[in-house]
Amino acid sequence: MIGEIVVVASRTDPASENIAERMMELALWEDEGLYHRFGGYRLVVLDERLINLRDLEGRLREMGLSPGLIVFASRHQAKDGTPRLCGHFPGNSGDAVMGGRPRELAVAAPGALKSFILNLTRAPPEGFEITVEATHHGPTDLSTPSLFAEIGSTEAEWLNSEAGCAVARSILKLEDLLVPAFIGFGGGHYVKRQNRLLMETKIGFGHLFSNYQAKDLDLSMIEEAAQKSGAVGAYLDRKSLRSAEKRRISEALEEIGVEVMNEREIGERYPPHL
Known part of the structure; x- marks a missing residue:
């Protein structure tokens, strides 16, 4: 059992807003003021860039939340422009950082990432590649297992409602698969x-x-x-x-x-x- 799943979205990110909006359409959520609630899911929408968040777990505790898993709904940007739906864990392997601390890894969630990727492959939007990515960027100061669920790789895909729906649906069907x-x-x-x-x-x-x-x-x-x-x-x-x-x-x-x-x-x- 994963327990409470907190999905964190950002108003600074069009793909993140797309995913959050599709999640709201796919389920009956209750407005709890600082977040929305549906079953074991909590949807939190913030104003900051996700990769720059610090002490997120403390902020969630102040909201009364105790997640077993944190999912960041996010955009993926790549120069090649290939349409992708992807997932990865946050962390910085070296001193060069793009959010988070250098040489620090967040706690991974292997069973949840596998579940997310497999969910995507069952009904992918046409023309999108499904893939995991290497560990990169922040936030890295997380002791709660977390993963990024992303739409890439350009603004056209970030705003694509079918892509947003595929990611949202895959998040809402997450399982904590028992995997080696x-x-x-x-x-x-x-x-x-x-x-x-x-x-x-x-x-x-x-x-x-x-x-x-x-x-x-x-x-x-x-x-x-x-x-x-x-x-x-x-x-x-x-x-x-x-x-x-x-x-x-x-x-x-x-x-x-x-x-x-x-x-x-x-x-x-x-x-x-x-």
Whole structure:
């Protein structure tokens, strides 16, 4: 059981407002003043940018909320302009930050992210790619499991009501799937091999780090990722990582006792979820 799910939206973000509006249309919500309530869901709409939020959990407690999961309804922006519906965990693997603190990861929710992505694949709007993303940006100071649920990649998609409805519906059908949680390393920002494993096997992923983030990963960062993901295993996209990076990551995983498995081993031990 996830418990209370708090969906946080922002008036500064057109995709966020789109998702929040579609959520309001899809269910009968009760106005509680500072938030809206439907079943185990609470919808909170703020005026700040989501990635810059600090001490959100304290603010939610002041509203009388005690979430088991926080979902940020958000836009995704990308130069390639590809229509995407995506999800990821907040966190900064290095010193370069875009919201949140440097070298800090929020607590991941592997079962909820897998549920969200699978929900999206069941009725996707035409022309949209469904994918997880590498861990990035804030807020990072969260001890409550959280994830970002996003529409990308340009304003046309952010305002697309079908996309907003798909994300809203997928949030409202969230389950806390009991999955073996892995952490992942390598690949591009959209971690294609990890995405395929998430969709085609029983595993879920916690924190994911692309090859461009590998330089930031040391023992302490990898240990934090494993702890905040509840990881029982790790996957390395070896073709995308340099030899020194593979060695450093593998040695760190061995030291903290997290088993590394390849795609074949994952598929054999954790066959398709259906």
